[in-house]
Amino acid sequence: MKARNCCKTMEAELTAWKANVYDIVRSIEKLPGGEREKILPNIEDLHILIAEMDDRIDQIRENCTPETGIDDIRTEREAFDVDLSKLRVSADEAMQVLGAGNFGG
Secondary structure, eight states, X not given: OOHXXXXXXXXXXXXXXXXXXXXXXXXXXXXXXXXXXXXXXXXXXHXXXXXXXXXXXXXXXXXXXXXXXXXXHHHHHHHHHHHHHHHHHHHHHHHHHHOGXXXXX
16 A cells, blocks of 8 residues: 555544544433433543544644655554554444444434
8 A cells, every 4th residue: 555545544544433433422422411420431431532533643644644654654554553443442332332222313
């Protein structure tokens, strides 16, 4: 994969995941008070995750360029893959809390 394509792909994928997590947070925040209180730690974790993803997106935009060389891009990609795996686990946990019927409605 060309360096430019790799950078843009990582940025787009992370931005899409950030949007998904943000939608989950909004759905959780719409729950009645008692239900929301039960999962308050999850909400805080998701807010932290969104902030971390913002930082990661900024890092990719600033540092992942064709001029950095393939080794630097490979390092970025490996870090991105680790972040993405954590994100998938957090999103899956949040969806289990919400249940399929409560999301996106």
